[in-house]
Amino acid sequence: MWQYPHLAVILLALCGGAQAQPLLAEPIRPLPATATVDPARAALGRALFHDLRLSRDNTQSCATCHQLAHGGADARPRAPGAPGGQALRNTPTIYNSAFNFRQGWIGRYRGADQVLEHVMGTSPPAAELVASRLTGDPVMSAHFSRVYGEDISAALVKDALANYLKLLVTPSRFDRYLRGDKAALSRDEKSGYAKFKSYGCVSCHQGINVGGNMYQKFGAMREPAPDAAIAADQGRFELTGRAADRHMFRVPSLRNVALTAPYFHDGSVATLDEAVGAMFKYQLGRDAPLQDQAQIVHFLQALSGETMPPRGALP
Numbered sequence: 001m002w003q004y005p006h007l008a009v010i011l012l013a014l015c016g017g018a019q020a021q022p023l024l025a026e027p028i029r030p031l032p033a034t035a036t037v038d039p040a041r042a043a044l045g046r047a048l049f050h051d052l053r054l055s056r057d058n059t060q061s062c063a064t065c066h067q068l069a070h071g072g073a074d075a076r077p078r079a080p081g082a083p084g085g086q087a088l089r090n091t092p093t094i095y096n097s098a099f100n101f102r103q104g105w106i107g108r109y110r111g112a113d114q115v116l117e118h119v120m121g122t123s124p125p126a127a128e129l130v131a132s133r134l135t136g137d138p139v140m141s142a143h144f145s146r147v148y149g150e151d152i153s154a155a156l157v158k159d160a161l162a163n164y165l166k167l168l169v170t171p172s173r174f175d176r177y178l179r180g181d182k183a184a185l186s187r188d189e190k191s192g193y194a195k196f197k198s199y200g201c202v203s204c205h206q207g208i209n210v211g212g213n214m215y216q217k218f219g220a221m222r223e224p225a226p227d228a229a230i231a232a233d234q235g236r237f238e239l240t241g242r243a244a245d246r247h248m249f250r251v252p253s254l255r256n257v258a259l260t261a262p263y264f265h266d267g268s269v270a271t272l273d274e275a276v277g278a279m280f281k282y283q284l285g286r287d288a289p290l291q292d293q294a295q296i297v298h299f300l301q302a303l304s305g306e307t308m309p310p311r312g313a314l315p
């Protein structure tokens with residue numbers, strides 16, 4: 001059913017109408033106010049996140065590309081791959097990623113369990129490789145035995161990272177609005193949200209992450225020219241080999257999107273205004289008055305976290 005975004009909106013509207021709570025009438029859900037994680041494990045995960053040994057050639061940490069001060073992404077169109085290898089896609093934000101139904105632009109990974117693969121490769125298995133590198137380090141060993149009471153292992157590396165990622169949640173003014181604080185958004189931002197819904201952006205960008213819960217084709221209503229650079233990436237087809245998956249991508253989360261330029265899987269678009277314009281053209285197959293587009297951009301800016309977590313707050 002997700003092939004038909006407009007149908008999805010109708011279904012959501014029906015489901016929303018059947019609920020008693022006013023909150024549920026909205027197709028977007030607020031982020032939880034608190035995260036349930038083990039602070040000691042998350043602190044260990046945070047140390048790992050900044051550790052260069054978590055890249056294949058020991059030159060980059062997770063934070064090199066997923067920069068916490070740059071909306072959880074970086075400013076490059078594409079991330080460099082392993083030396084001599086292929087460039088990766090654009091770096092998506094690390095914030096709120098735990099709420100995406102799959103990880104990565106084409107949904108290749110199923111969560112923190114597998115996501116190490118995009119920096120470490122699959123052979124030998126990424127987490128085993130990290131664990132074996134860290135085992136010789138007495139400081140790390142001491143951390144692991146203090147936190148887990150066990151020696152370093154692949155499973156514990158993944159668990160510590162997963163705990164940290166769950167902490168990287170960025171509630172915004174829009175979340176306050178969804179919880180009933182009508183003054184949390186300006187008039188323009190509210191109009192932008194209304195237009196985000198009425199034009200149908202919300203048929204794809206919805207749920208807790210304003211995206212991140214379905215696959216959609218890039219070019220749903222109008223395909224980019226076959227020779228356009230953006231059309232070169234085959235999307236989920238790369239993974240499944242099914243013709244129907246050509247140019248299918250996981251719909252990205254729009255949380256913090258004002259902070260994560262450049263845009264799209266190939267980072268080919270420099271500004272949010274252009275990205276919104278491209279969505280009208282390719283995903284909705286229509287044009288819209290510039291004022292409406294500008295209001296939608298205002299709304300998207302209100303999705304930036306008010307409190308960006310934690311840089312120094314952890315034990």
Ligand code: HEC
Pocket residue numbers: 049054055060061062063064065066079080081088089090091092093094097100102103104105106107115116118119161
């Ligand atoms: C060289 C830059 C780079 C480094 C280093 C890096 N990442 Fe990524 N990360 C990316 C790119 C690019 C993607 C998207 C890959 C794709 O979908 O093809 C990504 C995707 C992700 C995602 C999925 C986010 C989403 O919304 O889909 C998570 C989670 C993630 N990385 C966590 C990590 C962790 C944890 C580390 C450290 C072990 C790390 N990354 C290191 C560039 C990087």
Ligand code: HEC
Pocket residue numbers: 005196199200201202203204205216217218220249250251252253254257260262263264265266272275276279280283284296
């Ligand atoms: C048919 C589904 C669909 C609709 C409708 C849709 N989008 Fe998207 N959106 C996507 C997909 C898929 C991508 C990822 C495209 C890519 O990079 O290949 C995306 C990407 C984006 C991005 C870039 C995010 C990033 O991090 O790079 C923005 C911004 C965006 N959409 C906003 C909007 C707005 C605003 C509307 C309404 C005018 C809209 N979208 C309508 C599916 C949709």
